[in-house]
Amino acid sequence: MKFETDFFSSYEEAAKIALFIEKFLKEECNIKNEKHLFLLSIAIRELLNNAVSHGNCFDFQKKVKLKILFENNILIVQITDEGKGFELKKDCTEFKEPLRERCRGIWLIHELGFEIEVQKNTVTAKINLLNVKEKEEK
Numbered sequence: 001m002k003f004e005t006d007f008f009s010s011y012e013e014a015a016k017i018a019l020f021i022e023k024f025l026k027e028e029c030n031i032k033n034e035k036h037l038f039l040l041s042i043a044i045r046e047l048l049n050n051a052v053s054h055g056n057c058f059d060f061q062k063k064v065k066l067k068i069l070f071e072n073n074i075l076i077v078q079i080t081d082e083g084k085g086f087e088l089k090k091d092c093t094e095f096k097e098p099l100r101e102r103c104r105g106i107w108l109i110h111e112l113g114f115e116i117e118v119q120k121n122t123v124t125a126k127i128n129l130l131n132v133k134e135k136e137e138k
Contacts, residue, residue: 001029003068009056009081014048017066029070036129039112040075046105047079047123055081055121073129078122085120 003024007013022041025031031040048064056062062082069076088106110116113132114125 001068001070003028004066006063006065008060009052009058009062009064010060011049011052014045014052014064018045018048021066021068024068025070025075029075031070031129033129036132039132040127043109043112043114043125043127044077046109047077047125050105050123051079051081051083054086055083057083074126075129076124076126078124080122083121085122086118088116088118 001024003021005017007017018041021044022037025040026037031037048066051064052058056064059082064082065080067076067078069078106116109125112127114127117124117126
């Protein structure tokens with residue numbers, strides 16, 4: 001299953017898209033596990049909000065592009081904003097302090113089990129839901 005859209009940069013628009021994506025994952029991708037849906041929702045909302053706030057600096061004239069691909073229990077979320085981009089630093093995925101000002105979202109998404117890749121102003125997050133299931137059963 002594949003889904004693509006774009007939206008103007010605001011938390012309100014990001015929230016609307018996130019709700020639509022949750023429905024898409026549940027109904028079109030047939031993800032029924034509530035824990036998986038919750039995990040995916042947190043990660044997608046964080047990625048969308050980061051693009052709005054950090055990438056596009058709340059400039060409503062700028063857009064965020066979202067691509068989702070779900071196949072064989074692997075979900076790939078790709079988000080592109082109109083910002084200058086950033087470099088993913090190793091300390092963004094390592095725990096230091098939960099109240100730090102930067103990298104909390106990237107750290108959280110990584111902790112939820114996503115592989116994260118950044119190329120300029122595009123963030124790609126990938127997760128295999130079968131691996132999540134294995135972690136929950138331990």
